[in-house]
Amino acid sequence: MTSRRQFLKTLTYGFVVTRLKPVFAENHKIVTYNLTAKKSKFSFKENFTSNVFLYNDLNPGPTIKGNVGDILRVNFKNQLDEPTSIHWHGIKNINAMDGVPYLTQDPVQPGETFVYEFPFNHSGTYWYHAHFESWKQVAKGLYGPLVISNPKESIFENEIVILADDWRLNNNYEIDEKSFGSLMDWSHAGRIGNWLTINGKKSPKYVIKNNALTRLRFINASNARVLKFGSSLKKLQIIGVDGMLVKPFFQENFTIAPGQRIDISFVTNNDSEVNFFEISQKQPLKAFKLEILKTNQISNKKIYDFTPQNILPNTDNAKVIYIHMQGGAMGNLTKAKIDGIEKDFRSLATEDKKLWAFNQEIGSYENLLVKVKRNEVIVFDVWNDSRWPHSMHLHGYHFYVRSNEFENINDYLLRDTYLMQPGEKSKFIVLADNPGKWLFHCHMLEHAVSGMVGYIEVE
Ligand SMILES: [Cu+2]
Numbered sequence: 001m002t003s004r005r006q007f008l009k010t011l012t013y014g015f016v017v018t019r020l021k022p023v024f025a026e027n028h029k030i031v032t033y034n035l036t037a038k039k040s041k042f043s044f045k046e047n048f049t050s051n052v053f054l055y056n057d058l059n060p061g062p063t064i065k066g067n068v069g070d071i072l073r074v075n076f077k078n079q080l081d082e083p084t085s086i087h088w089h090g091i092k093n094i095n096a097m098d099g100v101p102y103l104t105q106d107p108v109q110p111g112e113t114f115v116y117e118f119p120f121n122h123s124g125t126y127w128y129h130a131h132f133e134s135w136k137q138v139a140k141g142l143y144g145p146l147v148i149s150n151p152k153e154s155i156f157e158n159e160i161v162i163l164a165d166d167w168r169l170n171n172n173y174e175i176d177e178k179s180f181g182s183l184m185d186w187s188h189a190g191r192i193g194n195w196l197t198i199n200g201k202k203s204p205k206y207v208i209k210n211n212a213l214t215r216l217r218f219i220n221a222s223n224a225r226v227l228k229f230g231s232s233l234k235k236l237q238i239i240g241v242d243g244m245l246v247k248p249f250f251q252e253n254f255t256i257a258p259g260q261r262i263d264i265s266f267v268t269n270n271d272s273e274v275n276f277f278e279i280s281q282k283q284p285l286k287a288f289k290l291e292i293l294k295t296n297q298i299s300n301k302k303i304y305d306f307t308p309q310n311i312l313p314n315t316d317n318a319k320v321i322y323i324h325m326q327g328g329a330m331g332n333l334t335k336a337k338i339d340g341i342e343k344d345f346r347s348l349a350t351e352d353k354k355l356w357a358f359n360q361e362i363g364s365y366e367n368l369l370v371k372v373k374r375n376e377v378i379v380f381d382v383w384n385d386s387r388w389p390h391s392m393h394l395h396g397y398h399f400y401v402r403s404n405e406f407e408n409i410n411d412y413l414l415r416d417t418y419l420m421q422p423g424e425k426s427k428f429i430v431l432a433d434n435p436g437k438w439l440f441h442c443h444m445l446e447h448a449v450s451g452m453v454g455y456i457e458v459e
Contacts, residue, residue, distance in 0.1 A: 003010055003096055003288075005166070007063075009062055010436035011235050017024045017250050019209070019336070020052045023234075026071060027332070028070060028071050028442065029066075029067070029069070029070045029071070030070070030071045030072075030073050030121070031064075031065075031066040031070045031071065031072050031073065032074075032075070032274055033072070033074045033075070034037070034056075034065055034074070034075045034077075034078055034288060035051060035056060035061065035062070035074050035075070035076045035077070036054045036055065036076075036077040036078075036392055037054075037076075037078050037079060037080050037084050037088070037130070037142055038053070038054060038055075038056075038057065038078070038079040038080065038139075039051065039052075039053060039079075039080060040052050040053065040054040040057045040169065040171070041052065041154065042059050042098050042194060042200070042251065044139065044167070044169060044173045044202075044331070045115075045173040045202075046196075048172060048173035048174070049174075050169070050172075050173060050175050051174065051175065051177075052132075052140050052141040052175060053080060053137055053140040053141050054142070054451075055142060055143075055144055058144070058145045058195075058198055058200075059141050059200035060141070060143055060145060060163050060165075060199060061128070061142070061143060061144075061145075062144055062145065063143025063144060063147060063161055063352055064145070064146045064147070064228050065130065065139035065146075065148075065149070065198075066120050066147075066148055067120065067123075067148070067149050067150070068119065068120050068121070068123050068148060068149070068151075069119075069151045070119070070120045070406045071115070071116055071118070071119050071120070072116070072117065072119075072120060073115065073117045074086070074116040074117070075113065076108065076113060076114045076115070076116055076117055077081045077112075078108045078109065078110055078112055078113070078114075078240070078310065079110070079111070079263070080234075081110055082132075082133075082196035083101065083107035083108060083109050083110070083132050084107065084108055084130050084131075084132045084137060084142070085099045085100070085105060085107055085108055085114075085127065085130065085132050086099045086100045086116060086128050086129070087129055087130075087131035087134075087258060087395070088099065088116070088118070088126065088128050088146060089097035089126055089127050089128065089129060089146075089178060089393070089416070089417075089431055090124070090127070090242055090243045090261070090398075090416045091100070091126055091128040091146075091396075092122060092394055092397065092398070092434055093118050093322075093395075093434075094118050094119075094397060094436075095396065095434075095436025095437060095438070096233075096436075097116050097117065097118045097433065098395055098436070098438070099131045100131055100365065100395065100437075100439050101132050101365070102129060102365050102366075102443070102454075103365045103437050103439060103455060104436070107132050107459075110335075110357065113430070114225070118310075119309055120148045122148065122241070122243070122244075123148045123149055123150035123153065124147075124148055124219070124240060124242075124243025124244060124245070124263075125145070125146075125147060125161070125217040125218075125219065125240060125243050126145075126146040126147070126148065126243050126259040126261065126262055126435070127143055127144065127145050127146055127163070127219050127221065127261070128144055128146050128407075129142060129143035129144075129204035130142035130143070133449070134182070134445050134448070134449075135191065135223060135301065135387070135393050135442070135445035135448070135449045136180050136415075137444050138221065138223060138302050138445060139167070139168070139175070139180070139191060139223050139445070140381075141272055142362045143163075143165075143221050144163075145161045145217070145219055146164050147161060147217065147326055148243075150368070155213060155304070156213050156214065156215040156265070157209055157212035157213055157214070158185065158208040158209055158212050158213070158214035158215070158268070159200065159204055159215045159216075159217070160214075160216050160217070160290075160318045161196070161216075161217045161219065162199070162216050162218045162219070162276075162287075162288065163218075163219040163221055164196065164197070164198055164201050164219065164220055164221065164222065164227055164256075164278070164287070164362050164386065165193075165197050165200075165219065165221045165222055166192065166193035166194075166195070166196055166222035166223070166224075166225035166227070167190055167193045167195040167196075167316065168192070168194055168195070168269065169192070169193070169194060169195045169320070170191040173195075173248070173418050175308075181274055181353075183349065183353065183355075183448050185224075185325065185328075186199065186353065186355055186446040186447070186449070186450045187328050187329045187349065187355045187450070188328065188329050188388065189224055189444070190223055190224025190225075190258075190399035190444035190445065190446040190447060191223040191224050191226060191446055192224055192225055193222065193223075193291075195287055196278055196287065198287055198288045199327065203285075203286040203287065203288055204288050204289075205289045205291055206288065206290050206291070206294075206325045207289065207290075207291045207293050208268060208282050208290050208291070208292060208293065208295055208350070209268065209274070209292075209293055209295055209296050210268050210269075210293055211267065211268060211269070211295065212267065212268055212281050213267055214265065214266055214267065214268055214290075215239070215263060215264070216263065216264050216265075217240075217261065217263050218256055218261060218262045218263070218264070218430070219261050219447055220256040220257060220258050220259065220260050220261075221258075222258050223258065223444065223445045223446065224258055224444040224445065224446060225280070225369065225385075225420065226255060226256070226257045226258070226280060226389060226391070227255070227256050227257075227278055227280055228253055228255045228256070228279050228280040228458075229253055229254060229276055229277065229278060229287060230252065230276070230277050230280065231253075231274060231275060231276045231277065232275045232276075232281045233266060233274055233276055234248065234252070234274075235250040235251065236250060236251050236253070236254060236264045236266065237249070237250055237264060237265045237266055237304065237306055237445060238250070238251055238254060238262060238263070238264055238406070239263050239264060239265045239306070240260060240261070240262070240263030241261070241263075241413050241414070241415060242260060242261050242398065242414070242415045242416045242417060242433075244308065244398055244413075244414040245263075245305065245306050246306075246308060246413060246414075247307050247308065248304060248306065248408050249306060249406070249408050250408060251406060251407060253279060254256075254406065254418065255280075255405060256418075256429035257389070257417065257443070258391045258415040258416075258443040258444055258445070259265060259391055259393050259416075259443035260391065260417045260419070260443075268290075268292050270330055271292060272291070273289055273290060273291050274289070274290040274292070274351070275289050275290075276290075278327065280457050290436065303316060304378065306375075307377060308414075310400075310412075310414060312400055312412055313377045313400070313431040314377065314429070315379055315401075317377070317379050317427060318377040318378060318379045318429070319376055319377070319379070319380075320369060320379045320381055321369055321370045321371050321378060321380055321381065321456075322359065322381045322383075323358050323359065323380055323381065323382045323383070323387055323440075324358065324360070324383050324385055324418075325356070325357075325358060325382065325383060325384045325385055325390060325421070326356070326357050326360070326385050326386055327345075327351055327355050327356035327357050327386055327451060327452070328356060328386050328387060328388050328447075329386045329387070329388075330356055331343050331344060331385075331387055331427065332358075332385065332386075333356075333357055333386075335360070336348060336354075336360045336361060336362050336451075337360060337361045337362065338352055338354055338358040338361075338362040339369070342455070350372070353450060353451040354451045355451055356386075356442070356450055356451035357449075357451055357452075358446050358452070358454055362451040363397060363441070363451045363452055363453040363454045364451075364453060364454075365402065365439070365453065365455065367453065367454035367455065367457060368454065368456075368457060369440060369454040369455060369457050370457070371456070371457040371458075371459070372432050372457070372458055372459070373432075373459050374432060374433060374435055374458055374459055375431065375433050376430065376432050376458075377429065377430070377431055377432070378430045378432050378456065379427055379428070379429055379430075379431075380427065380428035380430070381418065381423075381425075381427055382425070382426050382427070382428060383425045384420040384422060384423060384424045384426075385423075386422060387422050388422060388444075389419055389420060389422060390419075390420050390442045390444060390447060390452065391417055391418070391419050391442060391443040391444055392417065392418050392419075392420055392428075392440070392441070392442060393417040393439075393440070393441055393442070393443045394416060394417075394428065394438060394439075394440050394456075395416075395438040395439045395440070396436060396438040397416065397430050397432075397434060397438065398414040398415060398416050399414070399416070399418075399427040399428040399429060399430045400412045400413070400414060400419050400428070400430075401413060401414060401426060401427070401428050401429070402426070402427070403414055403415070403418070404421070404424065404426075405418070417443055432456075432458045433458075435442065435458045435459060436457075436458060437455050437456075438455055438456050438457075439453065439454075439455045440453070440455060440456060441454070
C-alpha cells in the first residue's frame with residue numbers, strides 16, 4: 001500500500017508539473033477560492049442548534065463560479081478531526097484533481113492543506129462534495145454548488161441555484177448521528193431523511209424579476225432520496241441535464257436522483273408568485289417560492305432554444321463491460337467475492353458490512369472494472385438486478401444513455417449520473433478520451449460504501 005500511495009503521490013506531482021503548466025497560458029483567468037472544512041453549528045429550526053460539518057461555516061458551502069476557459073484554484077484546508085477530500089462532481093477533470101482518496105490522491109489529513117487546480121473546459125451546473133466517508137461527511141453538510149457559465153449563453157435575467165438536501169434529524173433538530181452506519185439503511189434505500197432544505201433553508205423565498213427569462217439550477221445533494229419537483233406552473237421546460245444543455249423539452253414535473261442536476265427555464269408572467277413542491281411522497285412538501293417583482297420591463301427573450309451538437313460514439317469496436325448489479329435486502333445475491341474470498345451473503349453483511357456487488361464481487365476503490373486505451377469506446381452494459389433504484393455515477397466523464405427517466409423523452413442524453421430502476425437494463429456509452437482512474441459507483445452513498453463501487457482505468 002505504501003509503495004502504491006507513494007507512486008500516486010509521485011504521479012500527482014508529475015501531473016501538476018508536466019500536464020497542468022501548459023494549460024496555464026496567460027490568457028486564462030485564475031479564479032481563486034479558499035475552502036476550509038470544519039466542525040460547525042447550524043440551526044435547522046429556530047431555538048435549536050446542530051453539530052454539522054461545513055465548508056467555510058456555510059450551509060451549503062460557497063457557490064463556486066467561473067466562466068468556461070477559466071482555471072479554478074481552490075486552497076483547501078482540512079480543519080476536521082478526520083481525513084477528507086473534495087470531489088468535483090460532473091467535471092471532466094484532470095485525474096489527480098478528482099478527489100478520490102487512495103485512487104487519485106492521498107486523503108487530506110487533519111490540519112493539512114491541498115490545492116485543487118483545474119481548467120473549466122465545459123459550462124453547466126455541478127457541485128462539489130467530500131469523498132472520504134461521504135455517507136457521513138456529505139450527510140453532515142460537506143458540499144456546495146459549482147456553476148460554470150458560458151458568456152455566449154448568458155441570456156437569463158433570473159438565475160438561481162436550487163440545492164436540495166434531505167437531512168435526517170432527531171427530535172432535537174440535530175443531525176441524527178446515532179443512525180450513521182445503520183445496516184438497515186445500507187441494505188435498503190440508503191439514508192432517507194426527514195427534513196428537506198433548499199439552499200440550507202426550509203421553504204425559502206426568492207424574489208425575481210417579472211417578464212424575464214429565468215433559469216433554475218437544481219442539484220440533489222441528498223445521500224439517498226430520489227426527489228421529485230413539481231410547481232404551480234403548468235409545464236416546466238427542461239434545458240439542462242447534469243450540466244449539459246439539451247434540446248429543451250417539457251415536463252409537468254421531474255425526478256432528480258442523488259448527485260444529479262436538472263436545469264429548467266421559464267418566463268415569469270403576471271402571477272405574483274410561483275410555488276415549487278417536492279412531490280415524491282403522498283404528501284407534497286413546500287419546497288420554495290419565487291416572488292415576482294412587478295416591473296414595466298418587456299422581455300424580448302421569450303423563448304429559450306438550443307440544439308446540442310453531440311455525436312454518439314460509434315460502438316462497432318467498443319469494449320463492452322458487463323455490470324451485473326446485485327445485493328441489498330430482498331435481493332438474489334447469495335454469495336460474492338471479497339478480497340478474492342467467496343463468502344455467503346449473511347457473513348458479508350454481518351462480518352464485513354458489505355451488501356452490494358458488481359458481477360458477484362464486492363466493490364471497493366481498488367476494484368478495477370476495465371482497463372482501456374485512450375480514445376477507445378466503452379459500453380457499460382448495466383443490469384440493476386436488485387429490488388432498489390440506484391443512481392449510477394461515473395467520474396471524469398459524461399456518458400450517453402438512452403434515458404427512461406423522463407416521460408417525454410426516449411432518446412440519448414449525456415449524463416454523469418443515471419437513475420436505474422429495479423430490474424432495468426441500460427447501456428452507458430463513453431468515449432474514453434480522458435486518461436486516469438475514474439470511479440464508477442452508486443450515488444446512494446450507503447450503497448457505495450457497502451460494495452457498489454469500482455473504477456475504470458484509461459491509459
Ligand atoms: Cu444504489
